[in-house]
Amino acid sequence: MAVSADLQLRLDPPIESAVYFGISELLTSAVKHARAIRARISFALNGHGLS
Template sequence: MAVITDLRLRLDPPVESAVYFGVAELVTNAVKHARATRARISMTRDDTDLVIDVEDDGRGGACVRADGGLAGLRRRLAAFGGTLEITSPAGGPTRARIVVPCESL
């Protein structure tokens, strides 16, 4: 797994927790469900948002179901004005993007 970032900031504890557990859930899903052998996490901050991209080399096919973990992650991020977008074609790779507005930081 590769983690790429140049950020030197601390988030408010509730936001930090939501982002941490969100990334952990995405990586866990990659290993458990997609059988990924590699994952790449990048974190950047632009003028308005904290952007976290998680990409794996798994088999793809991830989808957001109303009763699933990804929907729960979306709800947790939405509490801070954040979003989660998933692109996961059959055969992979899966790419997930978490965006949290800077006003939440």
């Protein structure tokens, strides 16, 4: 499993927390339900938010 982020600035703590738990749930579901052996999550901050 790999998670990469291209962020220069920190997000507000509630947003960071929501992103962390969202990714955690996504990876857990991928392993549990899809029996995934690999996953890649990448995100970056653009002018409108995370992408």
